[in-house]
Amino acid sequence: IGRAAILDTTGIEVLYKTFRYPGYTTGSVYVSLMINVKNANPAGGYFAGISPVQSANSRGHVYIKDSSERIALGIAKGFESPLYTPAIYSKNVTYLIVLKYTFIAGSSNDSVGLFVFDNTLPGTEPIPNLKTASNSSPDLNNVGSVSIYQSITNSPRVVIDGIYFRNSWDDQVLPVEIISFNANVYKRDVILNWATSSESNNSGFEIEKRVAGNLENVWMRSGFVKGNGTTALPQYYSITDKGLNTGRYQYRLKQIDYNGNFEYYNLENEVEIGIPDEYYISQNYPNPFNPSTKIDFDLPEEGFVNIKIYDINGREIKTILNEFKAGGYHTIEFNLGEVTSGIYFYEMIVSLNNETFVEKRKMILLK
Template sequence: TDTASSHEIFGIIQSSGSAFLTSNIYNNKIYNLQSNANTALDTGTTAPVVNGIRIATGLGRLYMYNNAISLASQVGNQARLRGIVVSNTAGAFPFRIAFNSVYLGGFATGSSINTISFGFLKASASKVKLRSNIFYNDRTGGNRNLSIGVTNVTNWSDSVSNNNLFVSQLANNIGDYNTLTNLNFTDWKTNSLGDIGSLAPDAVVIPSGSLFTDVSTANLNINNHPAGWYVKGQGSIVDDSLVVTTDYVGGSRPTTLAQGPPTIGCYEVSSLSSSISFTQNVTGNGTYDFTLGGKPISSVVVSNFSTPFQLAFRHFSGVTPPNIPMVGNPRYAQFFDSLYISSGSLGTATYEFRKYYYESEIGNVLDTIGQDTTTLRIAKSNNGGLEWIPEPGMTNGYTPGYPGYVYATDLNSFSIFTITGTLGPLPVELASFTAFVDKNNVDLKWTTSTEINNSGFDIERKLTGSNEWTKVAFIEGNGNSNEPKNYSFVDKNLATGKYNYRLKQIDYNGNFEYHNLNSEVNVGIPSKFDISQNYPNPFNPATRINYDLPIDSKVSLKLYDMLGREVYSAVNNELNTAGYYTVQLNLGSLSSGTYFYRIIATGINGQEFVTTKKMQLLK
C-alpha cells in the first residue's frame, strides 16, 4: 500500500534492458496493490497509477507468460489501474505476452476523464504479440473501465492480438484504439484489425466468481463451471520462439497443433463437467448463427422451411471428438459441436452446416498452419461418434473469409460435427524418441512405425529455459515405409548444462511437424580430469582437443616441438569452471612434423593434472 501523493506503484517494473538481452517475466502472482492517497492533488492527471506489470524501458527480447495479476482492492479514489502496460521505446523484437490472467476490481470515485482502467495498455510504439491472455475488467466508477487500450498504434497490425478473452462490466466498453474510445467488440475488431479468434462476453454472462477461484488473492484458477468454456481450448500456441509447456501451477499445456488448443490465461483446464447450451428459434428460411462471446462458431442455413422448431447448440473446444478411429492415423480437429432439435421438428426443411475455421483448433487436419485450407471438410456423426461420415453433404468444401468456414449442404438430420480433411495420413508416425547421456555426448534414438513422403528430420536443440532452438543436424528419411525404421544421432562435446531436443519431420513437399523429446537432458560435470587425443590425427592444418575438469581449475594447454620449444599456446593459465571443453586449433603457420601438447590443470582444491600427448601435422 502506498499513501504518497503524485506517485505510481508496480507489482513488477522492467526499467532497464539492453537490445542484446532477453527478459523472462513468468509464473508471478501479483495482488493487493493499492494506493490510499486521497488528497486534492491525487485527482485527474495527478491521480495515482497502480500497475500489475509495467515495461518502462528495454529494447531486447521479452517473454511474459503465466502471470496471475489481480488488482481487486483499489477503492475510494481516482486511482488509475493497469494490469499490464507497455510504455517503452520500440525495439527490434516484438514482446511476446501470452497466457497471463489479469483481473481488475474495486471502484473509483468521480468521473474525471483521466480516471481510466485498462486490463492491458500499449502506450508506446513498442512491438507486441498478445496471445491467449485474460483481461477481465470488473471495475466500476471513474470515466471508463476497459479490457484493452492501444493509445499508440505504431507497430500495431492485424497479427498482433488474437485468442484473448476480454471481459468488462459493459459490452460496449471493450477498448480504446488510437483516438477512438469505448469501442464495443465488433468495432474493436474492425478498427484494430485483429482478435478474430478472441472472445468478449460482458461480466453479466461470466461473473468473475463463476470463472475464477478467488480474485482477492490472485488465485485465478478456472472453476469447473460452464463459464470455463470461454477459455478452455480457445487459446493458441504462440509461435516457435515461445513454447509454453506448463501453466503457472505446473500443469501441462498442449504445445503442438495435433495436441489441440490450450486454455486462455495462466491456468490450463484439462476438463469441464458441464457445458454451455445456446438456442435459436427457427421461424423461416435463413441463417441462424451461434457465437461464443462475440466469436463466430457455427451457422445453420435453413432452406425448404415448413414448421417452426428450436435448435440447441453446444461447442466443445479443445476436446477430441468422441470415438475417433485410431487406425491409419486419421485427421480430425480438436473440437466438436453438438446440434439438435430441442422442440418441434425439422419437417421438410434441409440445412447447410457451417463451421468457422480457426487455425488453433485444427488438430492434425493440416500438417502446418497456412497449408491449403481448401482440403478442409465437415465430418458428421449420427450416433454419438460411433461412426463418422466425412463430407456428409450434397456439396462439401471451404469458403475463405475472416474467418473462413467449412460447410456441408442439404443435410436433413442433426447430431455432432467436427472438421476433417482430404489430405492423406500424416507423413510419419513416431513410435519412440529417447536420449542417453555419455559424458558430454547425447545419443538420440527414434523409431517410426510408418512413413509416407518422408524427406527426413532436422534435429533441434535448446538450453532449458531458453526460447531459441538451434538446428544441429539433418538425418535423411526413408521416403515411404510400412515397417519400423530406426534412426540415431550423437550430439557430441556439449558444455555442461540442461537441454531440450525436438525433431522437425519434413516431407518432400516442405510440410513439417515437430516431435518433442519428453524429458530434459542433463549434461553433468566430469568425474575426473582428462584430455583426449587430438582429432583428426594426423591433421592439416586444423584439429581439436577435448579436456575435462571435475572442479574449477586454472588451465594451461601448450604445444612443443621435438626440441621441447614452445611453439603455440592454446590456453594460457586461464580459470575454467568445472565442465567439458573443446579447443579448436589451426596450425597452418607450423611446419610438418611431430609435436607434443601438454595440459597443466590446477584445481581450486590444489589438485594438479599434468598430461602430455603426441600429434602429427602433415602438409
C-alpha cells in the same frame, strides 16, 4: 491425445500459429486437429479458426455447444450465427476434425466446411458434415495460419493436439506417426531413440538441439537420419550426438516429406550433461590437421587450466589456453597456420590448491 494443449475457460488468450509463408491464395486449404471436449456452454462458443499470414482477421470459426450432456459441433465463415451438427458427439472422447477453406472467384464467395471423424481420415475426401454457403462475410486474401482461442465468449474447455495444415486432402493423413522419442546420456554423448508406427512419404529426420534455459537460443542442426519412405510397419531409429559440453539441452526432430513439407516433434524433457569423474585430455581431432584442430578435456572440478604447444625439440610454440575453468566437459579449437608442417606436442596442466594434473599428447600438422 499425448502432448496436447488445454484451452480453459479462464483468462483470455488468442494464439496465431503460421504454418505456411506466403499463405495459400487459390484452391482449398485443410486444417486437421484432434479434439477432446471436457465442457461446453449451451449457448455455444468458438475455439479455432484460420487466418491470413501475420493477421488477426480470422475466418472459418469452429464452435462447440453442450446439448443435454451431448456435444454439437458448428462452423461459421465469419461471426454470423454458426451452423451446427446434431448433438451426437460425446464429452471426453477424442475426435479428428478437418476445417476446409475454399477460395472462390468474386467477392464474399469463399466457403468453409467441417468434417468430423471418430478415428482416421478416409483416403478420399467425403462430403463435409457442415458447409457454409456464400454470405456477406468478407473473404480472406490468403490462408497461412491457424488461430486458437481461449475464454472467448462461451468458449469450451477442450484439449487439442495434432494440428496439421495442408492444401490437399491426400496430404491430410499424417505422414509419420511417432510413438516414442527418448534420450540417454553417456558421459558427454546423447543417444536419441525414436520409433514410428507407420510412415508415408517420409524422406527422413533432421535432429536439432539448442541450449536450454533461454527460448531465444537458436536451434542447431545435429544430424540427419534417412526415413523409410512409405511403410505400414513400425520403424526404429537412433543417433548419437557426441562431444557436448556440460549443460542442459533441448532436442527436437524435424520430420521431412519428399515434397518438402515438415513437422516438428519435441523431446519432452531436457537433457543434462553432468560433471566427469576424472581428469582427461583427448587426442586432437582431426589428426593430422591443417591448420585447425580441436581438443576435448574433462575437469571433475574447477581449476586453473594451462594448455601449451611445443615443437619436436621441446620449444614452446603457443599457449592456447590459460584461464580458470569450471568443472565439466570442455572443448577448445585452435589454429597453427603460422608454423610449418611437422610433429608437435600439446600439454595440459590443471592446478587446484596443492594438486596438479599433467598430460601430454602428440599431433601432426600436415600442410
